[in-house]
Amino acid sequence: MHGLVNRSIQCFVQDNYGQPVWVEIARQIEIEVSGFESMLTYEDSLSNALIEATSGLLDKPEDMLLEDVGTYLVSHPNTEAIRRLLRFGGQTFSEFLLSLDDLPDRVRLAVPDLLLPNLELLGGEDGQFELRVGGPEPRYACVLVGILRAMADDFGALAFLELENTSDKVPIIRISLLDSAFSEGRSFSLARPTANAPEPQS
Amino acid sequence: MSGPDYIAVPVMTGPVGCPAALPPVSLDATSLQRLMPMHLVLSQDGRILRLGRSLRKLRPDRDLEGEDFFEVFELRRPRGARSVSELLAVEGGRLSLNLRDQAHGCFKGVVVPMFESDEVLLNLSFGFSLVDAVRSFDLTAADFAGTDLAIEMLYLVEAKSAALQESKKLNQRLQGAMIAAEEQAFTDTLTGLKNRRAMDHVLTRLGADGIPFGLLHLDLDYFKQVNDTHGHAAGDEVLQAVAKILVHETRERDIAARVGGDEFILIFQKLADVTILSDIADRIIRRLEDPIPYGDSRLRISGSIGITTSTQNPAADPESILETADLALYASKRAGRSRATVAPVRYHETRSAAYRTAEP
Numbered sequence: 380m381h382g383l384v385n386r387s388i389q390c391f392v393q394d395n396y397g398q399p400v401w402v403e404i405a406r407q408i409e410i411e412v413s414g415f416e417s418m419l420t421y422e423d424s425l426s427n428a429l430i431e432a433t434s435g436l437l438d439k440p441e442d443m444l445l446e447d448v449g450t451y452l453v454s455h456p457n458t459e460a461i462r463r464l465l466r467f468g469g470q471t472f473s474e475f476l477l478s479l480d481d482l483p484d485r486v487r488l489a490v491p492d493l494l495l496p497n498l499e500l501l502g503g504e505d506g507q508f509e510l511r512v513g514g515p516e517p518r519y520a521c522v523l524v525g526i527l528r529a530m531a532d533d534f535g536a537l538a539f540l541e542l543e544n545t546s547d548k549v550p551i552i553r554i555s556l557l558d559s560a561f562s563e564g565r566s567f568s569l570a571r572p573t574a575n576a577p578e579p580q581s
Numbered sequence: 582m583s584g585p586d587y588i589a590v591p592v593m594t595g596p597v598g599c600p601a602a603l604p605p606v607s608l609d610a611t612s613l614q615r616l617m618p619m620h621l622v623l624s625q626d627g628r629i630l631r632l633g634r635s636l637r638k639l640r641p642d643r644d645l646e647g648e649d650f651f652e653v654f655e656l657r658r659p660r661g662a663r664s665v666s667e668l669l670a671v672e673g674g675r676l677s678l679n680l681r682d683q684a685h686g687c688f689k690g691v692v693v694p695m696f697e698s699d700e701v702l703l704n705l706s707f708g709f710s711l712v713d714a715v716r717s718f719d720l721t722a723a724d725f726a727g728t729d730l731a732i733e734m735l736y737l738v739e740a741k742s743a744a745l746q747e748s749k750k751l752n753q754r755l756q757g758a759m760i761a762a763e764e765q766a767f768t769d770t771l772t773g774l775k776n777r778r779a780m781d782h783v784l785t786r787l788g789a790d791g792i793p794f795g796l797l798h799l800d801l802d803y804f805k806q807v808n809d810t811h812g813h814a815a816g817d818e819v820l821q822a823v824a825k826i827l828v829h830e831t832r833e834r835d836i837a838a839r840v841g842g843d844e845f846i847l848i849f850q851k852l853a854d855v856t857i858l859s860d861i862a863d864r865i866i867r868r869l870e871d872p873i874p875y876g877d878s879r880l881r882i883s884g885s886i887g888i889t890t891s892t893q894n895p896a897a898d899p900e901s902i903l904e905t906a907d908l909a910l911y912a913s914k915r916a917g918r919s920r921a922t923v924a925p926v927r928y929h930e931t932r933s934a935a936y937r938t939a940e941p
Contacts (some may be wrong), residue, residue: 413754416751416754417747417751418744418747418748418751419749419751460743461741463739464736464739464740464743467732467735467739467854469722470721470722470723485736485740487742488737488740489737489741489744490740490744494902510584513619537856568715568719568721569715569720569721569732569735570712570715570716570719571712571716571739
């Protein structure tokens, strides 16, 4: 799997649970403590071992772990760049949802070898959306649920999300947008904050 | 806003696939704002009659309507233009311009005449100054036309610089790892012999284990002349030829190391007999004196050697063993080069003892 995927999980552990937990995971899956390089590609088996070891050590089911990773990617100050890139998708949460169809192409523009699942958004009437997550790796859907929950907060929208993950079908995320202006959300300016400082939280 | 609520926008007429007789298109102000939030309508004499909402952000403190376009903007292409007719004369109506009081930001523009009117319609975009412009003018996604790729460009700039930053970090780590690996390496990359690090390592281990050994310190003679006369490539060739000789004259368990530009150290494990070591040294010197073919020329060198053994320095640490060998080597050089010298027994206590220098 792409190093960015493994690296995300590593940073999630280090930032949220501390270095000692990461050291133990690295020991269990027999890699150096320095961990993964974002711009290299690793064997899928290593990514699987990483997820399994992390899930075991944090005592968290894999789907919950991956959802937390998704939330981390949007909400942690260290991953501000990812939140900003996602915010380019639209000015409101529903615009952002509509831009998800383009997300894999957008990502490929930046990192050509990072292949994300095909995303297909259906519906939209009465704030009811259905997001189909294609591709061979259904676990992306769990990460996506975490990303979408955090993005809803970021836009200040109140949304209810549910993952329908049956083994024989493509995973479907059902999204009910209850209030697109529920809270103020976080500010976003097209201009990049200088000196890599995160924007002030509103 | 001054001017009519409806303006007639010209349509393209021409021979290529466009019927010349198409009727003109009219747009209301709202539609025009949506299509071109960065447009200007100029009168024939260059007054700004109306402008798009995003352009208003360039001068939030004042109303640009009624001002002279050529006082607000400076034309780069056509350079120094001061009249509407000059703008219209440009091929394809393509313009390049900047705000007079802000020379660094450059706009791209296209100008077209209005239908049955002396007025012209000018549409602008930020071009490459987009990144600075969103910061300077506090622009949001709503300030750009839906078809404008500005947001995509901003996205790309950020995504690419994030990816580049990751790649840079990786490169730095790889470079660090390479330097560390080189420091830890035991091999001299030019000759394939062991390096000084490896030699120090072996010497310390032999000392610690109390294994007897003989040590030859070889310094090439006339190597500098070869380098000066034939160049560094020839010098490298010589060093590689020397390495071959040294490998040939040592056993599997012995160590041949290049420890300086043209300095070598040979360590013979469990061989501390100075007579045998002297024979080996003489043989090496003879072989070094065989001319080395290089292109059309034959390179000639020789070597001076200092010999010592662990039994001669029973309590000595690796450093002083090397020093002993070095002094013996110096004696060979002083005695006229191309020879081997055995260091006197227990050198430290007999600093004045005569060196036994042998002609090869």
